Amino acid sequence: MNVLQNDSFLRACLRQPTDYTPVWLMRQAGRYLPEYRATRVKAGNSFMGLATNPDLATEVTLQPLDRYPLDAAILFSDILTVPDAMGLGLSFGAGEGPRFAHPVRDEAAVAALAVPDMAKLRYVFDAVASIRRALKGRVPLIGFSGSPWTLACYMVEGAGSDDYRQIKTMLYARPDLLHRILAINADAVATYLNTQIEAGAQAVMIFDSWGGVLEHRAFHEFSLAYTQRVMSKLKREHGGQRVPAIVFTKGGGLWLEQIAATGVDVVGLDWTCDLGAARRRIDDRVALQGNIDPMVLFASPDAVAAEARAVLDSFGAPQAANGRWGGHVFNLGHGINQHTPPDNVLALVEAVHSHSRAMRSASTS
Amino acid sequence: MNVLQNDSFLRACLRQPTDYTPVWLMRQAGRYLPEYRATRVKAGNSFMGLATNPDLATEVTLQPLDRYPLDAAILFSDILTVPDAMGLGLSFGAGEGPRFAHPVRDEAAVAALAVPDMAKLRYVFDAVASIRRALKGRVPLIGFSGSPWTLACYMVEGAGSDDYRQIKTMLYARPDLLHRILAINADAVATYLNTQIEAGAQAVMIFDSWGGVLEHRAFHEFSLAYTQRVMSKLKREHGGQRVPAIVFTKGGGLWLEQIAATGVDVVGLDWTCDLGAARRRIDDRVALQGNIDPMVLFASPDAVAAEARAVLDSFGAPQAANGRWGGHVFNLGHGINQHTPPDNVLALVEAVHSHSRAMRSASTS
Numbered sequence: 177m178n179v180l181q182n183d184s185f186l187r188a189c190l191r192q193p194t195d196y197t198p199v200w201l202m203r204q205a206g207r208y209l210p211e212y213r214a215t216r217v218k219a220g221n222s223f224m225g226l227a228t229n230p231d232l233a234t235e236v237t238l239q240p241l242d243r244y245p246l247d248a249a250i251l252f253s254d255i256l257t258v259p260d261a262m263g264l265g266l267s268f269g270a271g272e273g274p275r276f277a278h279p280v281r282d283e284a285a286v287a288a289l290a291v292p293d294m295a296k297l298r299y300v301f302d303a304v305a306s307i308r309r310a311l312k313g314r315v316p317l318i319g320f321s322g323s324p325w326t327l328a329c330y331m332v333e334g335a336g337s338d339d340y341r342q343i344k345t346m347l348y349a350r351p352d353l354l355h356r357i358l359a360i361n362a363d364a365v366a367t368y369l370n371t372q373i374e375a376g377a378q379a380v381m382i383f384d385s386w387g388g389v390l391e392h393r394a395f396h397e398f399s400l401a402y403t404q405r406v407m408s409k410l411k412r413e414h415g416g417q418r419v420p421a422i423v424f425t426k427g428g429g430l431w432l433e434q435i436a437a438t439g440v441d442v443v444g445l446d447w448t449c450d451l452g453a454a455r456r457r458i459d460d461r462v463a464l465q466g467n468i469d470p471m472v473l474f475a476s477p478d479a480v481a482a483e484a485r486a487v488l489d490s491f492g493a494p495q496a497a498n499g500r501w502g503g504h505v506f507n508l509g510h511g512i513n514q515h516t517p518p519d520n521v522l523a524l525v526e527a528v529h530s531h532s533r534a535m536r537s538a539s540t541s
Numbered sequence: 542m543n544v545l546q547n548d549s550f551l552r553a554c555l556r557q558p559t560d561y562t563p564v565w566l567m568r569q570a571g572r573y574l575p576e577y578r579a580t581r582v583k584a585g586n587s588f589m590g591l592a593t594n595p596d597l598a599t600e601v602t603l604q605p606l607d608r609y610p611l612d613a614a615i616l617f618s619d620i621l622t623v624p625d626a627m628g629l630g631l632s633f634g635a636g637e638g639p640r641f642a643h644p645v646r647d648e649a650a651v652a653a654l655a656v657p658d659m660a661k662l663r664y665v666f667d668a669v670a671s672i673r674r675a676l677k678g679r680v681p682l683i684g685f686s687g688s689p690w691t692l693a694c695y696m697v698e699g700a701g702s703d704d705y706r707q708i709k710t711m712l713y714a715r716p717d718l719l720h721r722i723l724a725i726n727a728d729a730v731a732t733y734l735n736t737q738i739e740a741g742a743q744a745v746m747i748f749d750s751w752g753g754v755l756e757h758r759a760f761h762e763f764s765l766a767y768t769q770r771v772m773s774k775l776k777r778e779h780g781g782q783r784v785p786a787i788v789f790t791k792g793g794g795l796w797l798e799q800i801a802a803t804g805v806d807v808v809g810l811d812w813t814c815d816l817g818a819a820r821r822r823i824d825d826r827v828a829l830q831g832n833i834d835p836m837v838l839f840a841s842p843d844a845v846a847a848e849a850r851a852v853l854d855s856f857g858a859p860q861a862a863n864g865r866w867g868g869h870v871f872n873l874g875h876g877i878n879q880h881t882p883p884d885n886v887l888a889l890v891e892a893v894h895s896h897s898r899a900m901r902s903a904s905t906s
């Protein structure tokens with residue numbers, strides 16, 4: 177493997193000093209980029225066609241890095257690969273979200289679930305290895321998975337939902353069934369992430385995209401407990417390097433302390449949280465990732481830069497008064513919108529780099 | 542007017558002692574009730590047909606009270622009546638949400654906006670008066686409006702949205718336009734609520750249904766500041782009676798203290814908040830309304846009752862150790878789902894009444 181040329185992302189995750197605040201963007205390889213849309217055509221205009229072809233997945237993973245001075249790459253894949261490998265039959269209708277042919281709704285379907293053979297997910301691990309080779313040490317590669325709860329939402333609902341009626345009915349009426357699904361998901365996710373780490377992922381992120389729809393006690397019992405189970409089984413080191421773990425719960429701002437206590441290195445935040453207030457609450461015990469509103473990218477480049485500076489200023493000087501470094505990884509508070517003007521992304525990344533460098537000189541002068 | 546026979550809701554709003562915790566349900570007059578669906582047929586199966594006919598609006602408002610021992614009625618209407626009266630052309634497509642024929646997206650459309658003539662909303666005030674007569678003092682009547690921000694979301698987007706791209710683009714690119722819309726909305730909402738109060742509404746509620754989609758600084762500038770403007774113009778007394786004001790911001794748990802500081806009597810909470818933790822944060826300076834997950838109602842009646850008890854226990858003894866009463870109005874954390882089994886609603890209401898009575902005897906024995 178090549179020597180890592182830019183380790184600012186990994187250092188920020190571990191709350192070590194950096195010259196500037198590293199930045200990457202959730203869903204940075206995606207439809208807002210014309211070059212992504214061109215590659216997708218090569219895969220028959222199919223999302224899973226892209227994701228299951230390691231060469232094409234590598235190509236799209238690197239596209240945003242060629243345009244913007246981003247500080248990390250993230251594996252191009254889908255969060256539903258694991259339940260697909262469980263045999264639930266993932267498909268993407270034209271213009272629609274994901275759908276499972278066989279949702280898990282009754283006792284028999286739950287009894288039939290098992291941690292899938294990782295051989296069925298080989299295309300993912302091959303993509304990780306291929307991307308690492310292609311990156312040649314430019315920036316680190318982040319692997320990822322959906323959280324046990326978020327995977328269960330799709331598995332039980334069978335598709336996206338606006339009320340989560342199926343899974344919440346199971347949660348309140350048959351919690352035993354849901355606990356069984358979540359235990360299997362947690363073990364599957366841990367194995368899946370560990371295999372990504374062995375294949376070359378230098379950090380891992382768990383997307384608890386739907387944790388925020390849960391009642392607060394239910395969040396702890398049905399989402400956080402299983403994220404914790406994943407964390408307890410996760411490789412934290414590989415090849416002598418610490419592998420940082422990031423957990424992002426959309427809408428999870430109220431539960432920040434409890435998420436931080438699962439043993440993660442980094443907590444991802446959406447834009448409803450004041451980053452400075454969040455930092456004070458966790459007192460730099462973990463790093464924070466986020467949290468600009470992706471819709472800021474629809475304003476002018478000057479407005480984008482001003483909002484980026486406001487987010488950095490909210491976090492404050494990375495080195496706290498007590499001398500400890502609080503890690504901040506700049507990111508959006510959610511995935512980038514497909515209609516985002518690509519030039520505004522450059523304005524964002526440049527503003528993050530230049531303003532965070534300026535903040536460091538100001539605080540040391 | 543008749544003497545009020547059950548004032549537990551108004552007393553809880555004002556943090557006065559009550560024998561039990563009053564309960565009502567957001568969207569309690571609605572599609573989950575077969576009698577509602579039957580009345581709607583009389584209005585040509587049209588939501589606005591119901592809302593604009595004071596007799597039918599009265600009929601559906603009272604239906605849930607005839608089924609369940611609820612402690613308050615809420616005006617049957619839509620949150621978009623005000624922008625409709627502004628001339629935006631509200632319609633409801635079959636099986637779809639609301640839609641405006643003339644969304645407000647440019648300088649000219651914003652310049653043309655004005656506080657509407659309340660005569661155009663006479664059907665609402667007539668419904669309030671008609672419902673008050675029909676209630677004969679059984680329980681108090683709550684009037685309501687969308688918040689300035691939530692109305693603006695629909696006015697700019699033209700319909701529901703999952704990313705709020707149009708209004709957030711305006712927010713970040715042309716905040717001056719959005720501020721003008723919000724100022725007009727705030728003045729219109731204040732006049733609208735005051736006219737409802739004059740017509741007989743005994744409490745008012747502001748639904749900030751989409752406040753939670755805003756970045757935290759933007760929430761304060763574009764939602765809360767205008768809720769505050771409404772509060773500053775709101776009648777707080779009518780006919781010698783205090784008229785409590787409730788503000789509900791879905792997803793607003795992180796901003797509880799600031800919402801409480803606008804001068805409201807009651808803050809509505811969704812189910813992501815721990816009610817007990819919320820109460821400690823605001824130290825009984827305002828009453829709290831909420832916050833069970835409406836999806837609980839899809840479990841068994843026993844499970845519904847257990848979850849209701851858990852919400853009451855989370856709030857704790859209404860009389861705090863210092864002797865002050867903390868007001869709690871039991872409610873869902875969001876509107877009731879249209880597929881809810883009606884019998885489970887009875888289980889919920891009865892569990893709230895019986896357990897909250899038992900809690901009071903336990904804490905005074």
